[in-house]
Amino acid sequence: MTDLEQVRSFWSENPLWTGESDYAAGSKEFFEEHRNVYIHDCFAGEFDLRFLPPPRSNGQNMRVLDLGCGIGFWTAEFAMRGLSHVVAADLTPAALENTQKRLNTYGIDADLREENAERLSFPDASFDHVNCQGVIHHTPDTEQAVAEISRILKPGGTASISVYYRNPILKLWPYIRWIGYPLAAIGGGLKGRGRENIFLEKDVNEIVRLYDGDKNPLGKCYSRGEFAAMLEKHFDVKETYLHFFPARALPFKIPHCLHKWLDGHIGFMVYASVVKPCVE
Numbered sequence: 017m018t019d020l021e022q023v024r025s026f027w028s029e030n031p032l033w034t035g036e037s038d039y040a041a042g043s044k045e046f047f048e049e050h051r052n053v054y055i056h057d058c059f060a061g062e063f064d065l066r067f068l069p070p071p072r073s074n075g076q077n078m079r080v081l082d083l084g085c086g087i088g089f090w091t092a093e094f095a096m097r098g099l100s101h102v103v104a105a106d107l108t109p110a111a112l113e114n115t116q117k118r119l120n121t122y123g124i125d126a127d128l129r130e131e132n133a134e135r136l137s138f139p140d141a142s143f144d145h146v147n148c149q150g151v152i153h154h155t156p157d158t159e160q161a162v163a164e165i166s167r168i169l170k171p172g173g174t175a176s177i178s179v180y181y182r183n184p185i186l187k188l189w190p191y192i193r194w195i196g197y198p199l200a201a202i203g204g205g206l207k208g209r210g211r212e213n214i215f216l217e218k219d220v221n222e223i224v225r226l227y228d229g230d231k232n233p234l235g236k237c238y239s240r241g242e243f244a245a246m247l248e249k250h251f252d253v254k255e256t257y258l259h260f261f262p263a264r265a266l267p268f269k270i271p272h273c274l275h276k277w278l279d280g281h282i283g284f285m286v287y288a289s290v291v292k293p294c295v296e
């Protein structure tokens with residue numbers, strides 16, 4: 017079984033977007049390219065407003081935790097959109113260093129904390145909103161991380177959480193994986209992090225693990241029902257929705273309308289907007 021030290025070691029040596037970019041990690045160009053790829057390539061050009069914390073009576077002073085902040089994409093988006101009490105937390109100092117450089121690049125601010133999502137050091141009921149995108153499927157005890165998010169949220173607090181989604185492509189892969197051969201032959205695949213041959217992989221679980229790099233120790237994917245069932249133990253699930261279709265892996269350009277449709281209907285991640293009940 018994968019332990020947390022293997023997870024920490026992988027993400028310390030391979031922070032998000034390193035190995036994919038030609039720009040120096042931590043440079044302005046590196047962060048701008050990452051934002052561009054995130055929004056234009058993975059989200060088909062749309063920053064979905066459902067990712068923002070719902071408005072509160074304490075307005076922009078609400079306390080927001082960006083849990084598993086990676087290289088600071090969400091932290092920077094929140095700070096640039098006027099939220100003044102954002103805490104960015106990650107398992108690795110490497111992620112926090114990158115996040116700090118990103119914040120410095122844009123002259124914005126957040127509190128940075130080294131934290132393990134499975135055992136957060138924050139007191140109960142200390143945040144209004146938690147943002148946790150693409151993190152809990154990398155930690156060994158995913159259910160414990162969900163319980164911790166609930167613990168540190170105030171009653172009535174909200175969270176936006178996402179994991180890899182077992183979409184129809186992954187479900188059908190054993191029957192359709194032959195399409196991977198021509199796609200790979202004409203240049204399909206993902207650049208860097210040892211993922212060039214991702215289209216040739218037979219095992220669906222391996223594809224999910226490989227997405228973040230060939231040395232990634234852990235990546236899990238969920239059906240919508242499995243994800244909702246895990247969250248419903250602690251939250252009211254208001255909505256689940258899909259995004260994340262990294263079109264750059266294809267060896268040809270696809271029309272924007274098709275990319276948009278794929279993003280919303282067979283995206284590779286499932287997102288949930290949840291509320292912590294006032295009485296558990």
Ligand SMILES: C[S@@+](CC[C@H](N)C(=O)[O-])C[C@H]1O[C@@H](n2cnc3c(N)ncnc32)[C@H](O)[C@@H]1O
Pocket residue numbers: 023027028032083084085086087088089090105106107108111131132133134148149150151154155228
């Ligand atoms: C795929 S990146 C996602 C980064 C960011 N949330 C985003 O959407 O750009 C996963 C991040 O989760 C962090 N992570 C993995 N397990 C964690 C844990 N148990 N506690 C905190 N962070 C964790 C990794 O260090 C890595 O930075």
